[in-house]
Amino acid sequence: MNQQYPSALLEKAVDEFAKLPGIGRKTAMRLVLYLLRQDTQAVESFGNALIRLKHEVKYCKVCHNISDTDVCQICSNPSRDASTICVVENIRDVMAIENTQQYRGLYHVLGGVISPMDGIGPSDLQIESLVERVKAGTVSEVILALSSTMEGDTTNFYIFRKLAPYNVKLTIIARGISIGDELEYTDEVTLGRSIANRIVFTGTTI
Amino acid sequence: MNQQYPSALLEKAVDEFAKLPGIGRKTAMRLVLYLLRQDTQAVESFGNALIRLKHEVKYCKVCHNISDTDVCQICSNPSRDASTICVVENIRDVMAIENTQQYRGLYHVLGGVISPMDGIGPSDLQIESLVERVKAGTVSEVILALSSTMEGDTTNFYIFRKLAPYNVKLTIIARGISIGDELEYTDEVTLGRSIANRIVFTGTTI
Numbered sequence: 199m200n201q202q203y204p205s206a207l208l209e210k211a212v213d214e215f216a217k218l219p220g221i222g223r224k225t226a227m228r229l230v231l232y233l234l235r236q237d238t239q240a241v242e243s244f245g246n247a248l249i250r251l252k253h254e255v256k257y258c259k260v261c262h263n264i265s266d267t268d269v270c271q272i273c274s275n276p277s278r279d280a281s282t283i284c285v286v287e288n289i290r291d292v293m294a295i296e297n298t299q300q301y302r303g304l305y306h307v308l309g310g311v312i313s314p315m316d317g318i319g320p321s322d323l324q325i326e327s328l329v330e331r332v333k334a335g336t337v338s339e340v341i342l343a344l345s346s347t348m349e350g351d352t353t354n355f356y357i358f359r360k361l362a363p364y365n366v367k368l369t370i371i372a373r374g375i376s377i378g379d380e381l382e383y384t385d386e387v388t389l390g391r392s393i394a395n396r397i398v399f400t401g402t403t404i
Numbered sequence: 405m406n407q408q409y410p411s412a413l414l415e416k417a418v419d420e421f422a423k424l425p426g427i428g429r430k431t432a433m434r435l436v437l438y439l440l441r442q443d444t445q446a447v448e449s450f451g452n453a454l455i456r457l458k459h460e461v462k463y464c465k466v467c468h469n470i471s472d473t474d475v476c477q478i479c480s481n482p483s484r485d486a487s488t489i490c491v492v493e494n495i496r497d498v499m500a501i502e503n504t505q506q507y508r509g510l511y512h513v514l515g516g517v518i519s520p521m522d523g524i525g526p527s528d529l530q531i532e533s534l535v536e537r538v539k540a541g542t543v544s545e546v547i548l549a550l551s552s553t554m555e556g557d558t559t560n561f562y563i564f565r566k567l568a569p570y571n572v573k574l575t576i577i578a579r580g581i582s583i584g585d586e587l588e589y590t591d592e593v594t595l596g597r598s599i600a601n602r603i604v605f606t607g608t609t610i
Contacts, residue, residue, distance in 0.1 A: 202502050204476055204477065204495065205470045205471055207453075207456060207461050208470055208495075210453045211457040214450045214453045214454070215450075217446075218438060219435070220431070221435075228425070228426075229424050229427075231496065232424060233424075240423075241454055241458040244421075244423075244454060247413075247416045248436075248439060249447060249452075251413045251417040251436070251439075255411060264414055266413060270410055271410065272410070288437070293408065293409070
């Protein structure tokens with residue numbers, strides 16, 4: 199249906215919002231009318247925050263995480279363990295792992311996973327720079343923390359082959375039943391992996 | 405949980421998005437990372453569309469609909485029936501009614517409905533300006549097209565009393581079962597109204 203907008207400015211703003219993933223024209227309209235009800239300063243703050251982010255944001259030269267500086271807070275933190283690198287797909291994964299407070303090493307953000315269907319090959323990802331970091335010789339362990347999907351597995355295997363020539367321990371995060379999950383509702387593949395990858399129980403919670 | 409952001413600029417942009425209704429911090433993060441992947445021009449276009457809208461948008465002096473000009477396209481269109489005014493809550497309602505292509509009169513946008521719970525009284529709405537339009541004497545019918553809620557009904561009744569002194573026909577949009585709805589799934593109140601407000605059937609689809 200060809201929606202008639204009472205104002206070209208309104209239509210333009212709705213168009214822009216509707217380009218965002220998961221936001222349809224009805225939601226876009228609701229968001230624009232919400233912003234219209236806010237004061238001018240709030241709307242300027244919103245628009246300028248996005249423009250400034252795009253203009254001024256940097257990516258860490260070492261791990262490619264998003265950063266306000268050339269080298270990110272994590273890479274430049276002397277109290278982090280520089281001998282361990284955790285390989286993740288994107289910035290959100292870094293934040294998710296940081297939130298667990300279980301990891302004190304560094305990261306390497308690939309910027310995606312190998313996905314021929316989406317036209318993403320190894321050269322589109324930060325894999326060469328990972329190899330360079332390993333080549334430098336200060337890294338003793340690389341942890342693969344990609345999604346447990348076909349694309350994640352493909353990327354894991356590609357990195358495995360790329361790092362094989364170097365003297366580095368390559369580990370992969372555990373796959374098994376989620377904490378709090380009931381066994382009978384766990385899918386067969388996950389449950390099978392859980393049994394195959396069982397670990398020695400030492401009497402403490404794992 | 406106190407989420408750690410790798411960049412203050414990123415956090416600011418996420419904060420701004422998360423202020424929008426129905427958008428949580430996870431969605432906000434997803435939208436910001438999406439925008440970061442777009443080119444600079446697209447992000448500037450987005451930010452500036454919102455800022456320009458807020459700075460330049462006007463409200464029609466007659467009906468208070470959103471407009472690029474002092475008097476909106478509908479009010480200034482000589483082929484519309486200026487003797488009929490349809491009273492609606494907001495701009496989206498104008499667009500919804502325009503999309504039906506069933507109405508050729510003018511509008512009056514109240515800017516909300518009376519809602520003591522939200523601190524919205526009659527003086528916060530464009531009710532006085534509606535009375536002024538009716539007073540001018542060229543209007544023969546005012547159609548009340550507000551939501552079928554307690555607040556809508558309160559506002560309908562308030563307008564009814566305000567316009568009672570003037571020689572104008574006051575009508576209200578039909579309430580009944582929705583087109584395509586099955587009778588057994590219609591709520592009792594709606595069904596009761598549908599029966600009470602039955603109209604003479606002339607053999608054509610209504």
